[in-house]
Amino acid sequence: MMSIHDKGMEMELQGMQLSxxxxxxxxxxxxxxxxxxxxFLAEGMSxxxxxxEAEVLHEQADRLLATGAAVTAVVCDVxxxxxxxxxxDAAVAAYGAxxxxxxxxxxxxxxxxWRTKPxxxxxxxxxxxxxxxxxxxxxxxxxxxxxxxxxVNTASEAGICATPMLGAYHAxxxxxxxxxxxxxxxxxxxxxxxxxxxxxxxxxxxxxxxxNAPAHLGLRKPEAVSxxxxxxxxxxxxxxxxxxxxxxxDAIVEGRFWVITHASTHTRVAHRNDRQQQGxxxxxxxxxxK
Numbered sequence: 001m002m003s004i005h006d007k008g009m010e011m012e013l014q015g016m017q018l019s020x021x022x023x024x025x026x027x028x029x030x031x032x033x034x035x036x037x038x039x040f041l042a043e044g045m046s047x048x049x050x051x052x053e054a055e056v057l058h059e060q061a062d063r064l065l066a067t068g069a070a071v072t073a074v075v076c077d078v079x080x081x082x083x084x085x086x087x088x089d090a091a092v093a094a095y096g097a098x099x100x101x102x103x104x105x106x107x108x109x110x111x112x113x114w115r116t117k118p119x120x121x122x123x124x125x126x127x128x129x130x131x132x133x134x135x136x137x138x139x140x141x142x143x144x145x146x147x148x149x150x151x152v153n154t155a156s157e158a159g160i161c162a163t164p165m166l167g168a169y170h171a172x173x174x175x176x177x178x179x180x181x182x183x184x185x186x187x188x189x190x191x192x193x194x195x196x197x198x199x200x201x202x203x204x205x206x207x208x209x210x211x212n213a214p215a216h217l218g219l220r221k222p223e224a225v226s227x228x229x230x231x232x233x234x235x236x237x238x239x240x241x242x243x244x245x246x247x248x249x250d251a252i253v254e255g256r257f258w259v260i261t262h263a264s265t266h267t268r269v270a271h272r273n274d275r276q277q278q279g280x281x282x283x284x285x286x287x288x289x290k
Contacts, residue, residue, distance in 0.1 A: 022046045029049070045100070081130075085138045124168045156200075159174050
């Protein structure tokens with residue numbers, strides 16, 4: 001039996017040791033992004049925290065700085081390519097290199113796909129998909145030149161199987177998965193790895209995304225969302241973001257592409273693919289199905 005230390009397997013894996021390295025995390029003020037920041041710091045990394053929510057970002061960065069952590073806060077709207085390029089420049093100015101980029105910022109808005117306003121499409125696709133594309137465009141050339149790096153793109157279970165009432169979100173997240181699959185093939189042999197994070201329900205504020213929506217969209221400010229209610233409706237378990245951050249860290253160290261947080265995701269994807277292969281119409285399976 002081939003061990004993971006055999007030459008062929010070592011060529012397949014492009015893991016990275018994290019201590020002493022530099023990470024950039026978007027959407028870093030809360031949720032998975034904040035958990036990634038805290039985990040990377042625990043691994044001995046320096047972290048550039050980027051978020052559009054300036055007040056919360058600086059509160060969290062100041063809290064971490066008070067503990068002696070090596071963090072730098074940069075306010076950034078990832079749907080703006082120039083701001084993402086400026087984020088890269090700020091990271092290099094602060095630490096001299098970037099070894100890990102987590103394209104993690106994301107928003108969500110539900111409703112019938114045919115009733116979703118063009119401006120809402122622009123917002124969701126701009127943050128969830130183009131934000132990832134702009135991050136790749138800005139940081140990958142730097143990593144190739146270094147000969148070392150790792151990109152983590154936050155997609156979702158919503159990027160590999162669909163449910164009703166989230167058409168725009170699914171479109172963006174499916175796009176992130178496709179982008180990531182193409183990217184990992186393109187970067188083979190460069191020393192730059194790619195991971196695609198596809199979480200199911202996590203204890204974040206993604207369902208309160210309209211708090212950061214542009215004013216011209218006219219979206220209502222969100223009410224607090226009960227995770228217990230979501231768990232009941234979606235028939236699944238909401239993970240602590242710290243657990244997801246641990247999964248991502250393991251994937252970077254081991255050089256793994258897929259980061260699947262819930263075992264039930266495999267069942268749902270298999271169901272989708274089986275129906276596709278049989279030529280059957282897509283059918284929803286509840287999240288959390290065994």
